Amino acid sequence: MFNQTQKNSIDFSSKVITHDCNDKLLNLENSDNYETVQSSHIKRFMERWTADPDFRNQVYTEPCKAIFSYGLKVDPEEIRQLLDINFFEHSEKGNTIPKSLKLWQKFFDKNRTDTAMKFAASINEPRFKAWRERQIARTTRQFKKWLQDALIHAPVCFELSKGCSIQCSFCAVSAPRLSNIFTYNQENAKLWRDVLELIKQILGPAASTGCCYWATDPLDNLDYEKFSNDFHSVLGVFPQTTTAQPLKDPDRTRSLLKLSRQKGCQLNRFSILSLKMLNKVHEEFSAEELAFVKLELQNDEANTIKANAGRARERNQKNGENNNNLPEQGTIACVTGFLFNMVDRSVKLISPCNADDRWPLGYIIYDEGTFSNADDLEILLKKMIGNNMTLTIRPGDLISFPRDIEYKSLPDGFQLSTKFKTFKFHNDLYLRELGQIIHKGDKTAEEIASLFDLYGISPTHTYSTLNLLFDKGVLDDEPKPKVSERLVQK
Ligand code: SF4
Structure with a gap:
């Protein structure tokens, strides 16, 4: 992100921190929620720093001006510490760091993933549990450690639409065009609740680590909030949302974030597809409003490496990229379990892998089938478990x-x-x-x-x-x- 030379070139000394800077800091220190506000602004600073090269240049030349021209309520001294390449090492060693920096660091906190993983591992069905553990053993030998450590291997996931309206050129799961929506009518609502109850029965609390999107954008479905409320009432957790269209209807986005927080969801995510979109998101939503929303910076300037799967892989192949130039990550899949599409009432049993000619979307499909109601879904899922998740080797294998x-x-x-x-x-x-x-x-x-x-x-x-x-x-x-x-x- 930056190097020692760059860091040393940023002058946050008192000569640069003007009276104007200090006045603003004093005002901030007097505010009620100083640490939370400040950590949300540190988060915004880092988003801008990562996504916008012009901002980085401004920070090198006129740091305070850059900070305040973007309305960032940050303490230049804390930013100086943050840009220190040893920051993470420093805090890991237990050295004192400001509380606002600690709060911001929570966004990168491994404990959050570890907790979700422990939950995802608490599967009721012993054959499913053992199968998932074998899949994790496989991905451990196939993926780099940083990717493996970030993988939840959630045991279930639901698509509430057919396709996605966004059509990102890099989509690692090659989402098709949006063609249908699972609406919350009486029949579908009943089916949805029946499916959730069945999944809860099979997987236990681990089912709550699932989410309601895959090769879909949740906000394409106007009833997404209703489905999420049911998810919460049956499984006890409000599902995390990741959307690439937070600006489509900002009032709806705000209400969803509020609902999600009220129901205890810790973190949601926006996918940022361009610098223009980042500017608009920062304009529309205050830093405080997005304190618990992670921005996935996919804009070209952020130089985020896209997984070599799906459409990104097709593009790499067309461009004749050789293996040495390809990203180490060949998947964005994080589910080892059942992937549902509620529109066509289908379910696949999947697990992540590096995309190849056989599994171009970065996940293995172990089994698949369709259902018309919860009764035949139960038969289907039990058959998939029986066929694919044996506890021991069978004589005929x-x-x-x-x-x-x-x-x-x-x-x-x-x-x-x-x-x-x-x-x-x-x-x-x-x-x-x-x-x-x-x-x-x-x-x-x-x-x-x-x-x-x-x-x-x-x-x-x-x-x-x-x-x-x-x-x-x-x-x-x-x-x-x-x-x-x-x-x-x-
Ligand atoms: S990356 Fe996400 S938002 Fe973009 S096309 Fe794929 S599913 Fe849709």
Whole structure:
């Protein structure tokens, strides 16, 4: 974001802090909610700093003028500390930092993600819980740590529209054009509440970590607030909102933010698509109003790296980007569980992956189906759980290593590695043989157990070793391509 030379070039000394600056600071210090107000302005300063190169230049040359010309009620001394590259390290070491900076830092607070993750992990259904843990083991070896740490792996998500009206050129989930809305009529409202009750029954409190948008913008649906209220009344949490159209109807946006806060939602998000949009958002909403709204700065000037998935990936491919220039992140998916579309009454069982030719949207689709009411949805979900979320290896399962893993035979076992992780299974000649058989990938668990049985190794021992590998997520569970997919690949 900035370097030491730049930091040193910003002169926040008393020579630059004019009387005018000090007067304004005094006024602010006398206000009721000094720390919250100040942290919301620090947040706004950072948004402007990140998204707007002209502002950055102004800060280098005339910091106080830049700050006050944008109406930012910030203490230049605190900003100086904030722009210190050691700020985060400094605060992590427990050194004293101003309370307003601490409040602002909460926006980057890992604890928030950790709490959501703990909640998301508290799944009632044991097979679902174990399946989700195996998916997390898979993504841990496939993603960079910063991405893995940020992934909630929420067990459910709902689309309340078909498509999205925004059509961002970088959309990682390739949202189609908006074509239909799930309206809150009597029939749909009943179905919605029935679906929420069913999900609560299956997942327990973990269901509350879901949200009501995916390849959709929540504000495309005029009844979004009604659906969110039901979500809150059934699951006990008001869902987080992320919208790219906060300016479409500012009064509605304000009411939604108010409702959301009243019902205990900690944080919402606006996607900012251009600098012009950022200017308008800052004009329309005060810093205090957006104190608990994270701005996702997607404008070109912010240089935010877009995940190489969906439309961004298609564009990269058209531009002939080679692998070395591509972003490390190949997904924005954060759901390991059920993705519903309420318009066409469909559900998919998904989990994040780096986008590739088979999974161009950055998530694996393990299963999918449609439903017409809560009764047949229950049958469908139970079938998906039964088919995809076994607790242990079944005799008829074909055993192989996943395609993202590199296998290497060792003198006393085998090694599996990806760019980010290496696993060794060794200290037993039996493991070397087992690794070779799994690497070949043409035998079922039952066949492998029978083979070793001939050499005096009990099937119980073989199943227990296979289950250990299974729990570590290093056995292939990717859905086999359907015949139609295989034909396309040829
Ligand atoms: S990125 Fe979000 S707002 Fe943009 S097209 Fe995709 S779903 Fe819609």
